[in-house]
Amino acid sequence: MALFGRKKDAVKPAQKDENVLDMVKEPVETKTHQALKENTGRAHRVLRNYHLSEKSNLFSQSGRYVFRVAKNTNKIEVKKAVEQVYDVHVVSVNMISVTGKKRRHGHSTGKTQDWKKAIVTLKTGEKISSLAEGI
Numbered sequence: 001m002a003l004f005g006r007k008k009d010a011v012k013p014a015q016k017d018e019n020v021l022d023m024v025k026e027p028v029e030t031k032t033h034q035a036l037k038e039n040t041g042r043a044h045r046v047l048r049n050y051h052l053s054e055k056s057n058l059f060s061q062s063g064r065y066v067f068r069v070a071k072n073t074n075k076i077e078v079k080k081a082v083e084q085v086y087d088v089h090v091v092s093v094n095m096i097s098v099t100g101k102k103r104r105h106g107h108s109t110g111k112t113q114d115w116k117k118a119i120v121t122l123k124t125g126e127k128i129s130s131l132a133e134g135i
Contacts, residue, residue: 040081040084040085041084042081043080043081043082043084043085045070046069046070046073046077046078046080046081047067047068047069047078047081047082047085048067048068048069048070048115049067049068050065050066050067050068050131051066051067051068051117053066059119060127060128060131063121063122063123063124063125063126063127064119064120064121064122065082065119065120065122065128065131066117066118066119066120067082067117067118067120068115068116068117069095069116069117069118070116071097071114071115071116073116073118074095075093075095075118078093078095078118078120079093079120082120086128086130088122088123088126088127088128089122089123089126090120090121090122090123091121091122091123092120092121093118093119093120093121094118094119094121095116095117095118095119096116096117096118096119097114097115097116098114098115098116098117099114100112100113100114100115
């Protein structure tokens, strides 16, 4: 009996044990200078993502990094989250609430979501190498 064009008797051939063992092997990790920590606690709820723009790229050269953060967070939470995730020392945090833009789709109008960004200044000489590299 066929169900959706497949026959009941059609069974995939069994794979060899050698191929299965190759798939199970863990990949070899390469060492990086600045790797993310695995146990970051609640930091993923505070930091949304890195905000990439021309201005943020210029900031990163002087030790300042721009992040999109949750709307209900404050400077202290952002400082703790960045220090915990990237293992750096934060000197100051500046917060900006960005209002959404008006958008139209044909006759109906709408608005993009409001969001908050944080500009984080690191201690002199420290960098987060995994962000904005080679851009």
